[in-house]
Amino acid sequence: AQSVTQPDIHITVSEGASLELRCNYSYGATPYLFWYVQSPGQGLQLLLKYFSGDTLVQGIKGFEAEFKRSQSSFNLRKPSVHWSDAAEYFCAVGADDKIIFGKGTRLHILP
Amino acid sequence: ETGVTQSPTHLIKTRGQQVTLRCSSQSGHNTVSWYQQALGQGPQFIFQYYREEENGRGNFPPRFSGLQFPNYSSELNVNALELDDSALYLCASSLDQLETQYFGPGTRLLVL
Numbered sequence: 001a002q003s004v005t006q007p008d009i010h011i012t013v014s015e016g017a018s019l020e021l022r023c024n025y026s027y028g029a030t031p032y033l034f035w036y037v038q039s040p041g042q043g044l045q046l047l048l049k050y051f052s053g054d055t056l057v058q059g060i061k062g063f064e065a066e067f068k069r070s071q072s073s074f075n076l077r078k079p080s081v082h083w084s085d086a087a088e089y090f091c092a093v094g095a096d097d098k099i100i101f102g103k104g105t106r107l108h109i110l111p
Numbered sequence: 112e113t114g115v116t117q118s119p120t121h122l123i124k125t126r127g128q129q130v131t132l133r134c135s136s137q138s139g140h141n142t143v144s145w146y147q148q149a150l151g152q153g154p155q156f157i158f159q160y161y162r163e164e165e166n167g168r169g170n171f172p173p174r175f176s177g178l179q180f181p182n183y184s185s186e187l188n189v190n191a192l193e194l195d196d197s198a199l200y201l202c203a204s205s206l207d208q209l210e211t212q213y214f215g216p217g218t219r220l221l222v223l
Contacts, residue, residue, distance in 0.1 A: 101153035
């Protein structure tokens with residue numbers, strides 16, 4: 001069965017520092033992959049998605065993610081975080097007509 | 112702003128009651144999915160409707176049911192509420208089944 005693992009429950013980085021959030025998935029074929037962000041009390045906003053093609057995907061708000069088939073990973077990166085990036089981040093895999101979400105990584109930003 | 116709206120924003124019910132949550136999708140979106148997000152967890156897929164028919168279901172019992180209407184609105188119904196049903200319920204609409212999903216702000220349900 002397909003699954004998504006986000007190994008880091010919390011991550012804290014300083015404002016202006018670089019960021020990488022990890023995501024590993026389990027699925028027999030090439031899945032559709034997504035990263036969503038959720039601010040407190042808000043719904044989910046799509047940051048980026050991978051369906052096929054170039055394995056480095058650019059998203060909104062300066063985020064990017066790289067699909068690595070050999071590692072079954074789809075890590076999210078940002079070169080320089082801003083205080084407004086503090087939120088919960090969810091990786092998700094789309095397969096078999098449904099989307100499976102990871103448990104999320106909460107990002108904290110130090111001033 | 113995704114164009115997906117949900118009502119009500121908050122709801123309090125008691126165990127054993129029934130609840131109906133509503134979602135209005137983006138115009139033209141044929142697919143609506145419903146998710147349950149418990150506190151501190153990721154969203155869990157409940158089911159998906161495509162052109163008014165159920166098109167996929169997660170590990171939720173039959174007391175969770177839904178409807179999708181031709182006017183791009185949909186409902187999630189939960190019967191015989193249990194305490195563990197307390198969660199944020201999210202709907203998401205998309206043009207097609209695995210196209211980008213646009214989420215509403217959610218309905219927070221508290222079961223006492």
